[in-house]
């Protein structure tokens with residue numbers, strides 16, 4: 001079996017590459033390193049692993065047979081997609097089109113990394129796959145949300161019109177080692193602040209909720225979906241919901257930091273709640289998360305502390 005992972009040098013993509021290699025697959029990792037880092041895959045010395053530096057918004061040529069395409073290329077953190085709005089729209093639209101074209105040519109199963117952001121600021125809680133969402137198309141976050149909504153639409157069009165085998169995973173907030181220290185997402189930001197002894201930043205009053213999934217659980221769910229026969233979207237995430245304020249308290253307890261909590265203005269269109277309904281994943285894939293949040297946070301904390309130490313040693 002041979003798989004292509006676009007965005008394979010990113011946080012999730014690099015974990016997926018390792019997982020698929022461990023399953024005995026040959027893995028081609030394609031990435032233009034826009035928001036990813038070669039250090040995420042530099043340790044993979046495996047004869048079945050190949051890295052190709054390529055922007056997937058351009059025509060994708062790949063020699064040989066291909067069984068699976070996992071399309072993960074896209075800026076994913078709010079800081080990234082607000083700084084890279086056109087690239088975000090292009091990779092969600094043109095990049096998905098190119099990746100689907102390759103899936104059609106190679107007769108490969110295509111899996112799209114979609115997102116809970118397709119639900120926008122949801123009016124239904126928790127979010128089920130049949131909810132169509134509440135997205136502001138012209139707000140600053142629209143570049144990401146609408147790119148992913150388009151990506152889902154073109155994926156279904158290739159499935160219905162060209163008969164391509166497709167899967168759509170709606171990923172909810174996931175965390176773990178290899179997240180960038182400054183990518184602006186809640187988990188790496190608060191862990192970094194705790195490690196550096198800086199105040200923990202909360203946007204708004206902290207009553208907005210999020211549900212965080214550890215990366216190994218997510219990767220397992222994605223693999224089960226990939227190897228299933230379900231073409232409709234499936235939520236993968238951890239339904240354990242908490243307010244950002246509660247989350248900050250948890251970070252304080254786990255890291256033992258004495259950092260205080262500071263409050264800053266809420267960004268435009270920030271979702272007020274976020275929690276996956278995972279009944280579909282449970283029934284169709286027999287999947288549910290197994291890693292307790294505290295355990296995942298400890299692992300990520302240890303990794304980040306090492307990373308910060310390494311960076312400060314190489315700077316001095």
Ligand code: NAD
Pocket residue numbers: 006007008009010011012013030031032033034035036037054055056057071072073074075076077091095113114115116170171172173174175
């Ligand atoms: P990431 O930024 O670490 O990884 C994205 C990768 O895509 C990077 O390596 C980047 O260089 C690459 N990329 C971007 N544009 C590209 C292009 N035009 N051509 C080739 N490569 C390109 O982010 P991540 O958190 O690993 O997210 C991966 C995917 O999962 C994204 O599609 C994201 O939308 C989706 N997702 C992630 C989460 C999460 O919580 N991490 C939640 C929902 C959805």
